[in-house]
Amino acid sequence: MNIQNLIRPTIKALKPYSSARDEFQGVTDNMVFLDANENPFENGVNRYPDPQQGKLKAMLSEIKGISAKNILLGNGSDEVLDLIFRAFCEPNQDNIVILPPTYGMYEVLANLNAIGIKKVNLDADFQPKVEEILNTADANSKVLFICSPNNPSGNSFTTEAIKTLVSNFKGIVVIDEAYIDFSNAESWVSKLDQYPNLIVSQTLSKAYAMAGIRLGICYASTEIITVLNTIKPPYNINELTQNKAIELLNIKDLATNQIADILKERSALISELKSISYISKIYPTDANFVLVKVDDANKRYNQLIEKGIVIRNRTTQPGCENTLRLTVGTPKENKILINILQGLKTL
Missing domain, CATH: 3.40.640.10 (Type I PLP-dependent aspartate aminotransferase-like (Major domain))
Incomplete structure (x- = not known):
């Protein structure tokens, strides 16, 4: 070429x-x-x-x-x-x-x-x-x-x-x-x-x-x-x-250690998400976020906003109907997210 x-x-x-x-x-x-x-x-x-x-x-x-x-x-x-x-x-x-x-x-x-x-x-x-x-x-x-x-x-x-x-x-x-x-x-x-x-x-x-x-x-x-x-x-x-x-x-192993922590938290987050009844699918991920399919993305997004959690609603994207994108946060942030998700009632 x-x-x-x-x-x-x-x-x-x-x-x-x-x-x-x-x-x-x-x-x-x-x-x-x-x-x-x-x-x-x-x-x-x-x-x-x-x-x-x-x-x-x-x-x-x-x-x-x-x-x-x-x-x-x-x-x-x-x-x-x-x-x-x-x-x-x-x-x-x-x-x-x-x-x-x-x-x-x-x-x-x-x-x-x-x-x-x-x-x-x-x-x-x-x-x-x-x-x-x-x-x-x-x-x-x-x-x-x-x-x-x-x-x-x-x-x-x-x-x-x-x-x-x-x-x-x-x-x-x-x-x-x-x-x-x-x-x-x-x-x-x-x-x-x-x-x-x-x-x-x-x-x-x-x-x-x-x-x-x-x-x-x-x-x-x-x-x-x-x-x-x-x-x-x-x-x-x-x-x-x-x-x-x-x-x-120049800070030796800074990124390497943080990546390892994020991957560990990603695995823990996915494990917890499996227990959420209104999450019907957790998509495979090689990134620092997880895409999940829920019963009503617009409703769940608004509920999370009301609780002080900001995520991305991807439901308008092709092939992504009723999906939410969750960035992997710190252990504390991820625990807050899971607690709130578990507290939301099934529609």
Whole structure:
């Protein structure tokens, strides 16, 4: 596959903006910086941040076992996804393929960028209908979005299904792995060399407990990363975000221990949910949340709100009628949730 044929002509012809910090990348010690029109009085944030986030990428490179040249960082994963639209999808001409129920921002970003949307609903087990997906795609289908582990269902897609889709889809395939750290499944980051059209997006918002700093991660071939770097804002990751991410990633075993605690609590929560009479199904999950089917999702959602518990009502999503999505909380929070659920009467 020739990735160059998928890039929008205007993007291929674009000359990227060159910031002051892009133009000078030498040794910074004892240098006097009078190039970027910054306020010279030091306060920790008076200088522009590293536009390529070198220190942070080096840490992620070591953690994930992939070259920093294959990494692009975004202001949350949503910026990464938006950059993919801008790079590969021609407005009012191209389309994307999504697999509902899935992460809602794919559709929002498509609409913002004037991109068509083709939908192929997951099957009853929340697995992709591979043949139908490939048959639905046409010559203008530039990106296929695969969310695995999937949101809101929580399950991972089979390796064989994803492999077939990545191998046969004629455009870019984005595998959204926001919840991969809670799963036993292997990340597709390890397979980037095998599939030139593959992009894997991850985040520090979930397993790494950094939702507040807004840091999304894109892993792809150097060819794709070069394209996305061409169109990203010059200083898209601010200094505070970079420093906080480095600080927390430096704490040995912090994320690993928290993930273990969440998985332990997830198992305990599922065990308790089985005793709730009006919960008719607990869906398999590889994420830090559990999707459950109840007798009346709207009523149960409102009852929980009245008791001070905020969850997500997913009943309007395809295949999710009367379902609620419950995030795994702390042991105390989970106990409060179970006590309230047990106290609600059967309809």
